[in-house]
Amino acid sequence: MTPLSGIFVPNIVPYDAKRRINEDEHRRSVRWRGGRGVTGFYPNGSMGEFIRLSYEERKLVLKIVVEEAGGRPILAGAAEPNVDLVLEMCKYCADLGCRAVSITGPYYYKLTQESIEAYFRELAAKSPIDIVVYNIPVFANEITVPVLKRLALDCPRIIGTKDTSKDMCRFQMTLHEIKGQRPDFGILIGWEELLCTSLFMGADGATLSSGGVVPEVVMKIFREAKAGNWNEARRVQFKLLDLFTLMVSAPNFPEGFRAGYELRGFQAGHARFPLSEGEYVAIEDMRARLACILAEAGFTDAALSCRCKNPTPAGIEPADVAAIVRAVLEKLQT
């Protein structure tokens, strides 16, 4: 048995002018990412705004991904609001042939670790599809490492975890506590900044928001790491920091990534959640800076949006940018 591994990329949900899902663009963007060599897909996660879609919309988003995946494995979010609905969604995912479902800790209420463990045990006992435990404490109840370890050792249906805690100490302890006793448990990092160090310490892979915008970059880091080319992996990792920081710092996640999508040629539409006028301006500004970095990095599809002669992201000297970009180009085009 080999653990779940590789990079599973989530998607922005594109909307049309009436805030309905733009099915064509969604379909096209899945194909596009597949064409860039991503390992698999990760719909209905946090970046996919699962929480803001209706139950039927989540099914629609997933169905399209399945149809366009070209056989690549799918890890599908199934964090529905109660046990019965989670299990219903698990069945739907199983029927569509997904590889596994990803389930966050419960959100809204603050629950005890005891009952969170009971929750996952009940799901593991009844689910017709493999489960990945998704830890994202900034949005939902944390699942602690001791709970995760007991679940990993007791429940065959639970085949891995995805960690978006931004906490390298926790991630490392997860590897240390579980891998020795269950080597086929897939341990994925869910935070771009920790991609390289996580792979270095033994992670099996990742799910990364940036993967939807620059799949070429995240796949490059993954491939170099797997090949043991740590110097290369590290160099590209530092480049990824600039892109990621810009997108993740934009107001109201995932709006920064929506801007990135558009720069790569997709009509992402307006957010389903209102932004203030100031925030629209901030995102426009951020998009302009992102366009320049992408353009110089050789992403020609983004070049049209770069309106500056000498692209200068805030706080970075033009000379630095040129050097950075040249380095990225060399890495990426080889």
Added chain:
Amino acid sequence: MTPLSGIFVPNIVPYDAKRRINEDEHRRSVRWRGGRGVTGFYPNGSMGEFIRLSYEERKLVLKIVVEEAGGRPILAGAAEPNVDLVLEMCKYCADLGCRAVSITGPYYYKLTQESIEAYFRELAAKSPIDIVVYNIPVFANEITVPVLKRLALDCPRIIGTKDTSKDMCRFQMTLHEIKGQRPDFGILIGWEELLCTSLFMGADGATLSSGGVVPEVVMKIFREAKAGNWNEARRVQFKLLDLFTLMVSAPNFPEGFRAGYELRGFQAGHARFPLSEGEYVAIEDMRARLACILAEAGFTDAALSCRCKNPTPAGIEPADVAAIVRAVLEKLQT
């Protein structure tokens, strides 16, 4: 124009053996609370587990409350997951004749205050029914006092706020900042421990989980406060602390209140979310202690569940209990 005022009581959602909503018990419990003189009803809030119900179930819960309210005003939770669904629910509530809807800050994602303000402004502009802004930062994004003040001064549709922050300083500042410029803005406290002090400083009313279990007690405090009988109000407030602490400290809110419901004679069923075995035991233990306090306080419907000769809540001497209860009895039966 007079502000929204009085005590609006939420409900536990009772389930049957298959975790479906037990409509008959829900219907009966609404009538029962109405018969105990509550000002109005507050379905689909945090205690009502709105987040764990399906969209259709939330409509069902509300419809039953409307049918059994006997004309008492209804403040209905409408914190749906996106703007369009919130507005759809607002229309539903308006059509049923509710007094207003209560809307939390968005949950799951962490959003900026700017966009939270934009969110409420859009709702206020489009809603066919009055809106109460519900601040519950432990579960959902906080709405700060400056944002709330601007909304209160600019949006006629926003007619009040409900505060469950447990923060008396914030509540007092809300009164201080808004009441002078918009006296008809209803300011409700949403935390039992602060009921008496909030009314003392000028609150218009409250929504209180305990109101579903001991409506007699919370209405007593409200009436005494409104009559200026502060010594009486304060004495009963300290008694309420014991009941509330027991219920709110039980694992996995609102399970402690579910136990309270059962003691008052309702079949609340099992929670829709699994608890650990240890937690079931803890809640049984808590229920036994609660039964004794209720029994001695003269709630004869709870007396049958009191299995002890000398009810002794943890850390309280029997003699103390007797004295406490006698005092409560005197207050409540007069």
Added chain:
Amino acid sequence: MTPLSGIFVPNIVPYDAKRRINEDEHRRSVRWRGGRGVTGFYPNGSMGEFIRLSYEERKLVLKIVVEEAGGRPILAGAAEPNVDLVLEMCKYCADLGCRAVSITGPYYYKLTQESIEAYFRELAAKSPIDIVVYNIPVFANEITVPVLKRLALDCPRIIGTKDTSKDMCRFQMTLHEIKGQRPDFGILIGWEELLCTSLFMGADGATLSSGGVVPEVVMKIFREAKAGNWNEARRVQFKLLDLFTLMVSAPNFPEGFRAGYELRGFQAGHARFPLSEGEYVAIEDMRARLACILAEAGFTDAALSCRCKNPTPAGIEPADVAAIVRAVLEKLQT
């Protein structure tokens, strides 16, 4: 036995041009506050910057307070950095005739409640002077209510508590848990915003930073509350909010209160800790607004610093101010 009660006012430490303690101004400000009828004094607390003084300086500050107290009781901060030094300071305070010492939870390290309890038990066993347990969780380790209760019931030397947690629920629970079993335990509130509600629920008194700037106002609230004139107490409380908010919101506590001192006629000197240039400007601006409120409130000593014809604090209309101030004047001058 009656509990410790009344308002104990702390002091700003005035510095000269070389950042040494300005003994004359300190002496004069103690006399001045005594002349305004404060119950007692509270040197070497958080406002008194105990943590930034040397050991010998703390002794000097206290000695001057003792000499100028005119027989009023003194509650002296003694939160020295280890047990032996705390006890040494306790002896010093006892020898000077202080009423009691106030000791915070340990700061810097995060300690367990078990060892914090052991710490206070050791101090209680060895101290030659009564102890007040000072809870200020924003700066030092919290002392939880169960620990405080056990200390209160077991240790005669521990005669009270001062609570600066800003948490009314906690304060109320402290009253509820301890007063019934040890009525002579003095329970003081340490946060201005909660003065009126705390007294209403049964507090014995307070220590308040504002007491150093507007002793007239805080003593007014205390007297009205003790006389049962709750409407008066509440009205003045809302006025105090404006003064306090201005001072406590200034950058780098206690610098806002230092500005207040100066407005009442004392040379407070520059802070012992550097501020940025922007912060000096912010404090100047805040001082100007404070001067106007104080001037209009009839504090003629502050009138000279009011440079505006129509003092208008931010966000408050001139007409409102006039009304507010007239009300305060009436209250304060009667």
Added chain:
Amino acid sequence: MTPLSGIFVPNIVPYDAKRRINEDEHRRSVRWRGGRGVTGFYPNGSMGEFIRLSYEERKLVLKIVVEEAGGRPILAGAAEPNVDLVLEMCKYCADLGCRAVSITGPYYYKLTQESIEAYFRELAAKSPIDIVVYNIPVFANEITVPVLKRLALDCPRIIGTKDTSKDMCRFQMTLHEIKGQRPDFGILIGWEELLCTSLFMGADGATLSSGGVVPEVVMKIFREAKAGNWNEARRVQFKLLDLFTLMVSAPNFPEGFRAGYELRGFQAGHARFPLSEGEYVAIEDMRARLACILAEAGFTDAALSCRCKNPTPAGIEPADVAAIVRAVLEKLQT
């Protein structure tokens, strides 16, 4: 110019029966660590309980380290409670020939980043010795990366930083933001769990509490990392996790490390801060488990304290331990 680099090890302060500093043991333990090849020493940091010592005691601790350092460089804690005292201590350290001083963000009060920057700028302008900015947000005010970057680019006296935030993302961003523009700025990690990943991403070195207990282990990781033997470095890092977790999880830091000192043959004495009886038992238990791990790892000085035939740390199978230890032994003895 080369940046500050290598591993600087702090010390436990050993006490005698009267809670005075045990000078002889302190002296002996410095020599012992020097003999095990540590890069340098780090007295008067958090592990060295600087906050619980008197000013004179801190000078004594440092003086002994200087006398026994055998020429190894010393990074001395100088986080005194106000600017003048910090500068006085800086002069003392300079006179003794220390390499640099380490200064935490201010503790107790919560200060703005603006004034924290002003604080370090004033120190940098006046200090006669190089300064390392010590970020330890769990105990003292954080110094954000943008502030740190400005200090690094503007102040020649500030030559490095030590980061104990446990936050790999922050550490990586510190490297990314500063190293490119000031390559001679020394960036040290102050948290064991992140030693290997930090060195992998470009850290210059570390200060580590474990270095006082198992200097052999931390120096091994450092040397392997510097030689590019990443597989070796990573393997020993995972072993270090077990030792470190045991010591850092003991109640009341740094008591777990005190137990480790004793196991290596030093009389550390009792803590200067009281522990509860339960905590003494917990530390005894932890010491027994630590002894076994150390004994099996070939630290023969610790073997005498291992009272078990088959040392089995909680949650680890004996077979696992044997394998672990053999691996460590091989690594360490080569």
